[in-house]
Amino acid sequence: MLSRVGSNSGPLTDLVVLEVSARAAGAYCGRLLSLLGATVVRVEAPLVLDVPAALDDIVANSLNRGKQSVEFDSADLAEIARRCSVVVVDSRDDDAADGKFTAITRAVQEVCPPRTPVVDLGGLRQTLDNTAAAVPFAPIIATAASGLAWGIGSPDSEPLSLPFDLADYLTGTEGAAAAALALLRSVGEVDDVGQHWDVTAADVLSYYVGQIGSNFLPYDRPWRRDGPRATLSGGSYPAAMFPCQDGWVSIMCRTQREYDGLLDGLGRPEWTRSANFTDPRVVARLHADEADKHLTAWTSARTRDEVFAVGRQYGFPVAPVLTIAESLSEEQFAHRGFFESGPNQMVLPGSPYHLYRTEASEKDRTRVSGWPAAEAQSSKQPLAGLRVLDLSWVWSGPMVTATLRDLGAEVVKVEHRSRADPARLRGRALRNGVPVDGPELEVTPYFNQLNRAKRSVAIDMGSTEGAALIGRLAAESDVVVENMRPGVLARRGLDYESLSQTNPGLVMVSMSMLGQTGPLSGIRGYAPVMSGLAGLDSLVGYDSDRLIGTYNPALGDPNGAGHALVALLSALVGRQRTGQGCYIDLSQVEALLSVLTGPIIQAQVDGHVPVPANRHQRLPLHGTFACAGTDNWVSIAARTERELSAVGAVVNAPHMASSSSITALVREWTVDRDADAVANVMRAQGVPAARVVGYEEALFGERASERGVGTVTSHRWLGEQMVVTVPWKVDGHGFTAGGAAPQLGEDTEAVLAEVLALRAADLAELRQRAVIE
Structure with a gap:
């Protein structure tokens, strides 16, 4: 007989984690470890989050549920540092407070025993041994430098970043896994536990891009923006959002059986009898635009629920594209007891x-x-x-x-x-x-x-x-x-x-x-x-x-x-x-809902959640800007008044440094300049910036080589293929693939x-x- 395990008796019970975070990355890492039973003690510091100012404390408190806290100057800190099993930090080299959190992080590390493992959630590191100067960071910079942004958006518009600190949440998740591994080695009394675990946001996103990208470039499918669908349907038709009478649905078929189910659900109309539409892989490569018109006509005449019901009946993957508010009332999550009660009758993400x-x-x-x-x-x-x-x-x-x-x-x-x-x-x-x-x-x-x-x-x-x-x-x-x-x-x-x-x-x-x-x-x-x-x-x-x-x-x-x-x-x-x-x-x-804490709270307090594009709800400058040439872009963020003033000085508009019009001025300034040059000038002033790179550079460029993103494998039929491997590093080395697939x-x-x-x-x-x- 099996018994349900609560977080108060989870597998990490009685193990102490010390968290020093100023970003969602460290806070979410600690949150996951707490859900699994660890005693997480957080050094008190405000978080820089992509939420309206009025929601700052609510979202931070949600991320810090179940944790204990200690003041930086508390006499208790040294004792906690001495007995903790692992330390999680996310601002060791750079922060959004002109160095304040970085100084606190390093001071906390100094009171920890030398052999205590540290999980360091960085942003955009350039070398494996981290000897290069710290790169100013904001989550939009990771999506630019990893190749991820290159694949999100419309071909005639700027690449899109991941919104609402999502890049940081993903990094925090990988960091929690690395922390659990460090704990496993510690309790196993292994001598070589690993002292410095490096989990960097740009590496995490490159790892994700490299995996899904193996389904694109080796088939002559570009990794590029293609609107609300995967480029060339990702190889098998369909893979896109389609409009309905009351919103959108996602339909994605990856096998012939699923595609046949879709055609059966459509009633096998005349157009499906053409040889062009028999094989979903052929449709994806050659006839997706035409098939989209037929499928759009079918979905547009129905509600989301009606399309969803047909998918369930005929066995093809489909789901309504819910708003955040709609997801909160979904019966499935209520059945599982996922959402927890928060203040003022609010619901908050629980444990997945x-x-x-x-x-x-x-x-x-x-x-x-x-x-x-x-x-x-x-x-x-x-x-x-x-x-x-x-x-x-x-x-x-x-x-x-x-x-x-x-x-x-x-x-x-x-x-x-x-x-x-x-x-x-x-x-x-x-x-x-x-x-x-x-x-x-x-x-x-x-x-x-x-x-x-x-x-x-x-x-x-x-x-x-x-x-x-x-x-x-x-x-x-x-x-x-x-x-x-x-x-x-x-x-x-x-x-x-x-x-x-x-x-x-x-x-x-x-x-x-x-x-x-x-x-x-x-x-x-x-x-x-x-x-x-x-x-x-x-x-x-x-x-x-x-x-x-x-x-x-x-x-x-x-x-x-x-x-x-x-x-x-x-x-x-x-x-x-x-x-x-x-x-x-x-x-x-x-x-997925667990990494959407900010939008879930905002939907309940404000009644809606904006589609931000590349905007940030708190930072004074945050966006992706066109540069000289065709389809060349740079992402820039200013986190503080000092950084905003530095941007103003660079674009020769210091008097506009506190005005919202700085975004328009930056857009005018970048449009006839080289993207790399823009990023370098901004970084030299301590401002987060990175050129938006494509798949090839993200996975095969100089930074990828320095950081050990992948391993070249030799496959009997495919020959040499570079595969990306787990993005964590420890004590200056990464993890390589042991060979090709069998x-x-x-x-x-x-x-x-x-x-x-x-x-x-x-x-x-x-x-x-x-x-x-």
């Missing part, structure tokens, strides 16, 4: 996690306490010896397990030719316009990116014998990760309650779109369906009549993966300390022999009965 625990016997406690083995590990391979059973597919789940592999774990991916990972079905990569030769399921760069260095076993999960074989692998694993629809594994006896009977120390993560229970838990969907239901896509655009959404970056998946990783590593900390396993039921849509089933016999001690005769019999390939 439902944790469950099972007791371990003394035998099992001994078994799990032997991991990690100190002699087998270093900070370069911190998860060496951990075995992960990967039952996930597409992006979010495989991203979690790929990260674990980067960190040294053995990852065994279960597949089968009759139900291949859809990431294998994105079509052949192109080289110089010519399709790459090789088996159809082995020539997909997207799959290679998300499954680097894993081991592939081909087992028919649909058969009774195959499910039993997977259960035996789970019994010999430390972690299971899955992102299938709720109920799929339970029907095969592979749910956590069944698996934990033979492996009570197992940590298992189920990362479905909406959680394991509730009226919408069974719907199909991908990242844009998530961001539509969470209300995010109603906030990204040029104004409320010209929405763009987040189709190209598809943030629902990497955000969900980051949140899953925080809980998974924290659960391993708990297992290391107590011997108890843990089941994590994560709702990826709730994880061919389907290439490790089946080796894994079953090594892990389950099956003999050649056993394997031959399983092959003969088509249980394995």
Whole structure:
């Protein structure tokens, strides 16, 4: 029997985290660790947030729920610093207070013992060893320098930043995962824990861009702005927002089966019978504009609910694009109890996690306490010896397990030719316009990116014998990760309650779109369906009549993966300390709502949330400006009066430094200047600025090389391909990929022999009965 775990008894209970934050990055990092049981003590300091001034305290208090606080000059600070397990900082090198928070951060670090791990949430670092001068930072700078902004917007308008401090929230999530790993190594009494964990916002966003970008450039699909849809539909039609009578819906089909369901839902009208519209990959590349006209005509004649009902009936992924206010009243979130009561009858984001625990016997406690083995590990391979059973597919789940592999774990991916990972079905990569030769399921760069260095076993999960074989692998694993629809594994006896009977120390993560229970838990969907239901896509655009959404970056998946990783590593900390396993039921849509704290509060207080484009609700200057040449842009932000005065001096308008017209003056000044030159001049004055770069420079440019963004892998069919790896750094080094993705089933016999001690005769019999390939 499983029991629900509350935050007061979570896996990080009794571990102390010291938080020194002036940005949403550090505050949200501490919030996640607190939700998982840590005692988070925050050094009192105001946060710089993208919310109206009147909401500052409300949003800050929401982020700081469950934390304790201490004054910087308090006598208690030294004692807390002495006994804390990890320190989280986000303003060590630069801040939005002309150096005040930076000085406080460094002073706090000086009172911590030298071996205390520090998770340092930076902004835009230029070198791996961080020897270069600090780069002035605001979240808009990370979206510019990472390549993310290049893919959001309309081709005839400026690139769009992520609004409402979202880049900082994403960085805080990755920072919480790194902090959990540092805690895991500490409680495991590993000597080489790692002292300085560097999690930089621009690296985090480049990591996300590099993963989804592997589904673009290798197919001659540009990573560029294409309005409210993925460029060339991201390879399989459709992937876009469509207007309805009462708003918008997101429709995204990634497989032939889903596309056929869409056509069935449309009633197979005459236009669908043309050969042009048979294959969704052909439609995406050659006929998307024409298909959009037909689909728009169909959706425009219906309400969002009517389109949603057709999607559920015919099995294609669709969801209404909710406003933030609408998402607050969605029945699914009420069923899960996601929102919590706040002041003045307000609701606030709760925890996207439902944790469950099972007791371990003394035998099992001994078994799990032997991991990690100190002699087998270093900070370069911190998860060496951990075995992960990967039952996930597409992006979010495989991203979690790929990260674990980067960190040294053995990852065994279960597949089968009759139900291949859809990431294998994105079509052949192109080289110089010519399709790459090789088996159809082995020539997909997207799959290679998300499954680097894993081991592939081909087992028919649909058969009774195959499910039993997977259960035996789970019994010999430390972690299971899955992102299938709720109920799929339970029907095969592979749910956590069944698996934990033979492996009570197992940590298992189920990362479905909406959680394991509730009226919408069974719907199909991908990242844009998530961001539509969470209300995010109603906030990204040029104004409320010209929405763009987040189709190209598809943030629902990497955000969900980051949140899953925080809980998974924290659960391993708990297992290391107590011997108890843990089941994590994560709702990826709730994880998106969790990083929208500001808009959720603003929707309730102000009655609406503006579509900000590139504006900021507090900073006096914040935007993306055209420069000389075609499609050249620079992002600039001034956080303080000093920085605003510096901008005024640069554009020869010091008398206008306190006026809102400074934005217009900056726009006039940049338009005939080189973007890099503009960014350099602004940075020299201590003003955050960066040129908006495309995919190639973000992933292959000088900064990417210095920061170790990726690893070149050698794939049997694809040849050399650079894959991006987990964006954290520790003590001056990053984490590299251990190799290319496996061919389907290439490790089946080796894994079953090594892990389950099956003999050649056993394997031959399983092959003969088509249980394995």
